Amino acid sequence: MMNITINHLDKTYRGGIHAINNVTITIGSGMFGLLGPNGAGKTTLIRILTGILRPTNGMLQIGEYNVNSEEGRKAIRHILGYLPQDFGVYPDLSAREFLDYIGILKGLSDRTGRQRRVEELLEIVSLTPVSNRKLKTFSAGMKRRIGIAQALLNDPKLLIVDEPTAGLDPEERIRFRNLLSDLGGNRTIILSTHIVEDIAQTCQKLAIMKGGHIIFQGTVSDLLNKAQGKVWIVTTQGIKPEGNITVMSTLHLSGSVQHRVVGELTNYTGAILTEPNLEDSYVWQMHEQRLPIQVNTL
């Protein structure tokens, strides 16, 4: 079991940009979602967890390692698997060669063992048939699969994936989610994303970040409960409902328009209360913070 404890973490970049403000969070084993809009501070937090960035203030403990120290950061790298948001590859290496190179950089010194592990992972991510092709010929989805394969080379206790499905088509996205779900077990997996559906399909626990702060931490059920009584189906003749609400979707039917809205709805006859999904709950949570809302639809 790998527990992550973050206490009062701050990160201020040069120029006075506060990327993270007083973040306190606990992450246990299993899949953990880190949700938030672009610019929320998710990637900054991820980079601090991976040891790439140093926090300005605060305490960060990953398992037995204190990540505030250089020794702790070095130790973490040995048990970490990381798929960055901007994941690049050497275009002129084949998939097999690239994974072998990363395996070397991860300290997998035994050549036979490393090659066996590379073949296993190519099989897991379904890239064995194209393993000798140059990476420059790979699609975005295939490169992402190579990304997850390299992250798993050292069988990490902590796996961090940052925006893994951004830019992927629906089929690739589903494949990726299924892959991540299969990886759980005794690992701690942190999935950082702005796509609510990714969290909904894979995580039981999550945190939401906004403006460098944690504005929610708990289970998916807790988040869903927060939006109980706040999600409505409103049917109109075409006019969008107004008020302190967010229109989640608009469906044109014959003769009328059906709106799914989140918020405090008053003075609408015929509005039907409905069960919130995770996206509704996320939007309601953002709505409560009285900050501009970004709704990411699939």
Next chain:
Amino acid sequence: MNQRVTFLGVLKYEFYMQLHRRALWISFIALGLFFTQFHQPWFRPITTSASDSIIYWTGIVQSFLAVVAGLLLADRLPRDRRIKVDELFNALPCTVSTRIFGKYLGSTIATLVPMFAIYSIGAAYIVVRWNTLQVLPLALVSFAAIVIPGVMFIGAFSIACTAIIWIPLYQILFVGYWFWGNLLPNVGIPTLSATILTPVGGFICTGFFNPHGKEGVCSPGIQGATALLGAESFLLLLGTAILVIVALICYLKWQQARQ
């Protein structure tokens, strides 16, 4: 973590990637063909020394092709940032020093391969024309003594400088400085040309292979250079290259700590 195995692995893959660059081979072959039209020992009378021709050919290869090596090594470090592998690498257990030394040695040795290929063609022609195999060991030794330390020296600066200078700017400054320094050594800006750090190999060539200062052997030669000075030059070029890479590693670690 076995740092030796990691270092050799990095060296192997950086060697492989540099060697498979089409631009490397095209540049060397094109410029090799161009420069050797104007500077070559082929048409010397057969009564002249084949050894002198080999040494002269070594000097020409270094004078004109080492600049290509410098240009093609300049992008090796910024490339990692450009293709976005650097963030992943910074999260891996491999140390910065292992990675940078492996990158430097792997890329530079790979860059020496086409230089050696072109050199070998010229040396083979001299062997055939003078009909003597006796100059072959001299060819190998002179390449190792004159070309390798110079290219290692240039390679270190090319890889290190582009950590802080925009690549095209470095390449323009480097080419300008190289030709200005070697063609007009006493005009305008100070250069390394007549010093013991000259990467063209003047001290090494004269000191080891032309101690009597015969005309038409070392290009360029340094009057009065002894074997001891040649050895000093050889060691200083390699030592400075290592220091430059160490300085680069320190800079990268400092940069990372500031983030």
